[in-house]
Amino acid sequence: MSGQRATYRAAGVDLDAADEAVGRIQPHLQRTHTAQVLDSALTGGYGGLYQLAAGGSRAKPVLVTSTDGVGTKVELARALGRLDTVGVDLVAMVGNDLVCAGAEPLVFNDHLVVGRLVPDEVERIVAGVADGCERAGCALTGGEVAEHPGSLAPGQFDLAGFGVGVVDADAMLGPARVRAGDAIVALASSGPHSNGYSLIRRVTADVDLGADHGLVAQSLGEALLRPTRVYASDCLALAAATDVHALCHVTGGGVPGNLPRGLPEGCGAVVRTATAAVPEVFRVLQRLGGVDEAEMWRVFNMGMGMLAIVADAEHACAALADRGVDAWACGEVVAGQGVQLL
Template identity: 45%
Template sequence: MSSSTNQSLSYRDAGVDIDAGDALVAAIKPFARRTMREGVLGGIGGFGALFEIGNKYREPVLVSGTDGVGTKLKLAFLLNRHDTVGIDLVAMSVNDILVQGAEPLFFLDYFACGKLDVNTATDVIKGVAAGCEQAGCALIGGETAEMPGMYPDGEYDLAGFAVGAVEKSAIIDGTKIVPGDVVIGLASSGIHSNGYSLVRKIVEVAKPDLSADFDGRSLADALMAPTRIYVKPLLSLMSSIEVKGMAHITGGGLVENVPRVLQNHLTAVLKKEAWSMPPLFNWLQKHGNVADEEMHRVFNCGIGMVVIVSKENADKAVSALEISGETVYRIGEIRQRIGNEPQTIVE
């Protein structure tokens, strides 16, 4: 037996506000416009985003990456801070494609929620645009999905997609790395966007005052610091010095990400005393009673990007990166692998 209603139902009655979606698009257009660069054909609002590679490359190879922000979003909901997670979103993808020598060209975002809050979504996507500006890529399009019943009130999810290009002959794949090469570490801005399930567990157990001063800022600010975007300094470095390999230090830490750019016969030996673990990681380790090995597998421990160059180029590379504003450490070297030992050893 069927039932019906004489009431005229609308999409708004079902929980989807088309007007709010239109308001969001209008609100974010000025921020997206600021990210436009050569190659963009058209702006936000079409069914597909158009980008022309042009004549800069003789044999262009497209490099793509996708990622999210993970459970760092749960902390953003708890603190009601939505202005930096968009930077995290961009960083996770552009830093990934950068390590193969690619210049990020454009970025698309996907924002999904149960009920669209225009102010919150605008803050998030303003952060996405800020990240794109830092990376020199265009926020060329995206999707906002309002799906009643899919997410708890006040929560949302984010995904992002970056596309870059590299000259085929300039692809960085680690095959030129040899014993004696130097491993350089670029400082992270904090936890970046990995390990937040453990971070949240430690916060739950320790019950700290998140508004209390922590190393010159609030603990909340330290925990929410956005992921550093290394694109412009490293593109500049690659234009003047041969970079043999790079590793973006995300989930898995140094011990699992550096081997991704090493051939099987090589090992990276890293010296713990070469850099200081930032106070935030010491706090996490102390309050979570986290073992050293677990810290190295979960967190970046202060090193957000690794760059491998020849011994002859090491000093020049460090100097160039410091001039670009990076905090740089010589953290180790490459040697011949012995037997089945790990490909990254932190000693």
């Protein structure tokens, strides 16, 4: 460094690009705001502000928090040059967890780390986050964009998010409400969602993702980048329409790894896999990788992105159909332990 003046830009951090990126993403935040979102400038912009409604239907409001990421799906998005969908995935992973408590998502913050800050790329990613927030019915009140030269290569990025929801204490969903004899209803997934992508990337490492591999009207790459379905609004509507006891967001570990989280001590579940509307992309992956059927169900959602444990499956399916959601009865809660796939 002798004879040279050190600068932040020379070290790999471009403050001018950061300022441009902040300006470009502000309209995307603002399009998610409701009247409850206050101007963060009131407190110097250090945190997003959201005013909870006084009174109303929640006599004993409980705040519910969740944080998550998109995992290695971001590597696939980067490789294919599609940066506008992983933000939806991020919000879905958090919002779908919040609603499992019966909570309405209120606010969301994202944390984007990049190897080199390119304002256009940052805007495309955050625009996807805003799209996800609109689908989940929550406000994107802030976040962080960090440039990490030397830790990440130019073009590489990672994405995480944090959300807050609210539910009345007497309306919380979960194992305490579940009984043997309850029905299990599956809500259709849009594909792998945001789980299993380390296996997906290994299986497709030497595969042309621009080809369809037997899929209809889309390439394999397009199918793999379909955003995670955001279930929050549909699940809240379902809980308002019928007696929902618990919800289970099917993520890593598949149905057998996640359904036990919604079951009380002394209860197990039977799930009939033949009822599943398995998206064809799963069968393509299975064929390309020679993956066993049991492993497929252990890793992926296999078409069941959310499970609702309800008193009346017929009523629940009808309520979801009215909202255009593909859903079906797939099993029931039984006395015993564990999840049995039939």
